[in-house]
Amino acid sequence: MRAFLFLFLCCFITCQRPQQFADTIFVHGNIYTMDQAQPKAEGMAVLDGKIIAIGHLEAVMQFKGENTRVMELHGSTISPGFIDSHAHFMGLGYAKLNLDLAGTTSYAQIVQKIRDRVAHTPPGAWIVGRGWHQDKWDSVSGTMVRGFPTHALLSEVSPDHPVFLMHASGHLGLANGKAMELAGITSATGYSGAGDIFEDEVGNLTGIFNESAMELIASHIPKNEAQQDQLAFDAATKECLSHGITSFHDAGVGQSTIDLYKKNIADGNMKVRIYAMLDGSDRLLLSSYFVTGPAIGLGQDMLTIRSIKLYSDGALGSRGAWLLDAYSDMPDVHGHSIVPPDTLYRVSTDAIRYGFQVGTHAIGDRANREVLNQYQKVFDNQECLPSDFRFRVEHAQHLHPDDISRFHQMGVIAAMQAIHMSSDRPWAIDRLGQQRIEDGAYVWQKLLKSGAVIINGTDAPVEPIDPMACFYASVSRKTLTGIPPGGYEPSQKMTREQALRSYTLDAAFGAFEENIKGSLEPGKYADFVLFDQDFMQIEEDNIPATKVLMTVVNGEVVYTDPTYSSEK
Ligand SMILES: [Zn+2]
Secondary structure (H helix, E strand, O other): OHHHHHHHHHHHHHHHOOOOOOOOOEEEEEOOOOOOOOEEEEEEEEEEOOOEEEEEEHHHHOOOOOOOOEEOOOOOOOOEOOEEEEEEEHHHHHHHHHHHHHOOEEHHHHHHHHHHHHHHHOOOOOEEEEEEEEOOOEOOOOEEEOOOOOOOHHHHHOOOEEEEEEOOOOOEEOHHHHHHHOOOOOOOOOOOOOEEEEEEOOOOOOEEEEEEHHHHHHHHHHOOOOOHHHHHHHHHHHHOOOOOOEEEEEEEEEEHHHHHHHHHOOOOOOOOEEEEEEOOOOOOHHHHHOOOOOOOOHHHHHHHEEEEEOOOOOOOOOOOOOOOOOOOOOOOOOOOOOOOOHHHHHHHHHHHHHEEEEEEEOOOOHHHHHHHHHHHHHHHHOOOOEEEOOOOOEEOOOHHHOOHHHHHOOEEEEEEOOHHHHHHHHHOOOOOOOHHHHHHEEEEEHHOOOOOOOOOOOOOOOOOOOHHHHHHHHHOOOOOOOOOOOOOOOOHHHOOHHHHHHOOHHHHHOOOOOOOOOOOOOOOEEEEEEEOOOOOOOOOOHHHOEEEEEEEHHHHHHHHOOOOOOEE
C-alpha cells in the first residue's frame, strides 16, 4: 500500500511540475542546426549545458523564466561547435610554446630564428622547433641532400645549443651538430630500425633523421616538466576555442596525457571535449585499457577514451607513404610500412573484442589497401561481429580506385584532412603523377558518392587548427592563396553542406557521439560557434577571412572576440 502511495505521489509531482525554464536563451541568430528536420533556426533555449528548445523566436521565448538570461546574437551566423577529427592536442600546445616554424618561407629565415633564440637561451639548453617544410620555401640556401637541407648553417649559428627541428609532417627532423654530438651519433653510427640517418654522397651526416631514427635524437631532449605540460594544455585550449573548435579527436595519447586531462577535468579547467585515441605502439597502455574497457563520457562528456591509433605508413612529403607503384619522382622508391600488417591485425582483433575503435594512419594506396585488408580479416574472423565498430582510416589520402568503394561496404570511416590537399597538392603531383592524383588522391566526392562517411580535421600542429581554412579547402580545392582559380580536380569538391557535416555531425559520428553533439537540437549539448559572416552563403574566396566571435561549450561562453559583445 505504501509503495502504491509513493508511486502515486511521484506521478502526481512529475505531472504537476511546471515547465522547465531555460537558464540562457540565445536570440536573433542565423543558426545552421545540421538537424535535417529543421535546418535553420533563430533562437535556442539552454538549461544545464543542454539545448531544451531551438527554432523560431516565439517558440524558444516560451522557455524564458524570471532568472533566464537572454543573450543577443545580432543576426550572427551560428553553427554547431566544430569537431577536429584528427589532430594532436598537446602537440598543438607545444607548437605554441616551442619555436613555431610553420609559415617559414626559406631555410635562411629558420637559421635566423635559431640565431635569435640562441641569444636568449642558456648554453647547453635544447632549442626545439616544429613546422618547417622545404617545399614551402621560396629560396634555398646551403646544400640540399635528397631534397632536404643539411645542418651546416644551423650548426654555425648554434655551436653550443643542441637544436632539433621537426618537419611539418612529423615524420622527420633536422638536428644540428651539437645535438648529434650529445646523442653520440657519428657518420659511423648505423641504424637498422624503420627509418634513416641521412648522409651526403661522401658519408657525412646531414642532420636529417627520418621516421623512427628521430628517436636517436629525440630521446636526448629532456622530458617536459609537469608545469610545461600544463602550459601546453592551456595554450592548446585557447587555440581551439578561439577558432571555434569545441571537440577534438586526439590522435595518439599516452597515460601521462590522459592523467593531465583528468586533472584538468577535476580542476574545472577542461573546456574542449576530447576523444582520445590511445597510442597503439604502447603495449602496456593497451593492455591496461583492455582490462578496464573504454572510458566513455568522463566529466560530463569532456573526455572519452575509446579508440586506438595505429600507423601503417609514413608521409608523402618524405616519401614514406607506402605506394603500390613507385614514386613518380623517385622510380625505385615505394615508401614503407611502419607497423607490420600482422601487428595491425592482432591489435585490431583485440580492440574489437574489448570494445575499442581503431584508427590507422594510411597515406599511400598500398598502406590504405593493407589496412582495409587487415580490417576485413578482423571482421571476417569474428564469431559475432559487433553491429557498431566504426573503424577508421586516418588520412586515407591516396587510394587505389578499386579500394574507394570498400570504405562504405565495410563501414570504415575516412578521417581526412581537407587542408592537406590544399597544402600538399601543388607538390604531391610530383610524387604521384597526374593519373594517380586524378584516380585516387583526396577523392572526397568519390568517397561520399560511394556512401562513405568522411570526417574532417587539420592534423594540427601539422596544419593550423583553423577550421575555416580547412572548410575553404574542402569546398574550393584551392591553396589558401586561391590557386588554381577553379580548384584542383574540381569534381571532388565538397558542397558547403557536406563540408559542414564532415566537421560537425559526421565528426561526432566518428566518435560514437552523434547522439549528444554535432547538431543543434533538443537534448544535445549547447556547443556552438558564432561567426562574423555567413560562410555558408558568402563569396567562396572570402571564406578564409571568417572570424570567430564567440564560442560556447556546455552552454557556457568560453571564448569571446575582444571586439564582440553579446549582452542585450
Ligand atoms: Zn596526425
